[in-house]
Amino acid sequence: MRQSGQILARVLEKLRREARVGMTPKEASAIAAIETEKLAGKPAFKGFEGYPDIICISNNNEVQHSIPNDTPFKKGDIVNFDYGVVVDGMITDAGITVCIGGKPDADAARLLRGTEEALYTAIDMVQDGVRVGDISATIETVLRSYNLGIVRELVGHGVGHELHEEPEIPNYGPAGRGPILRAGMTIAIEPITTLGDHRIFGAHDGWTLLTVDGSRSAQFEHTLLVTQNGCEILTQV
8 A cells, every 4th residue: 555655646746746727637637547557556446336537637616526528727727636546456545636827816725725734634633542533523623714615425434455445534523433543544534625515416427526506626635554653644755
């Protein structure tokens, strides 16, 4: 999983550097495919429950699971790259959200800053013996301080032998409840947020999820190895 995570981190960093105005999601997917193969990894999402591409690329009011298309990125678009890599049967999962073509506007900056801060604040809590509810409550506190909508239907999760394993790790909820994390577990934490209403709906393609009110959305995600006194971020260069 360390090897898988390093490949995944490098692919996401390449996308962060190269995403630009005029690039299409399909072109970004091709970059991810070439880089993953060059680094001797395999995409984890391709064919998962029938998913037709290797990466999810969601733009603005698209929340998650968007299939790469031919619509070029525009300046100011808020784009999420959510990706998974397999090495020797072991999977890691991570995501970043970026502003295309320059600095984000004030609302988009709040969206990106708050969502990423929630991820890293949660990561700081992870260690042997912590309850999932404590992580969820911490994420919720950060996101509410930024006045962000918290998507209910999509949650963090265990990951490793399968893309989605137990336990589920919601981005909201009361502290002191839920499963206890133990050293050696591998999990993915992924705050998923909106600038408005938290409600989402599914598009006709059967995959893309969108905000009900049209507000923009963001996601940041890392795969972590739980240790006795903290955690190791496996999807960080």
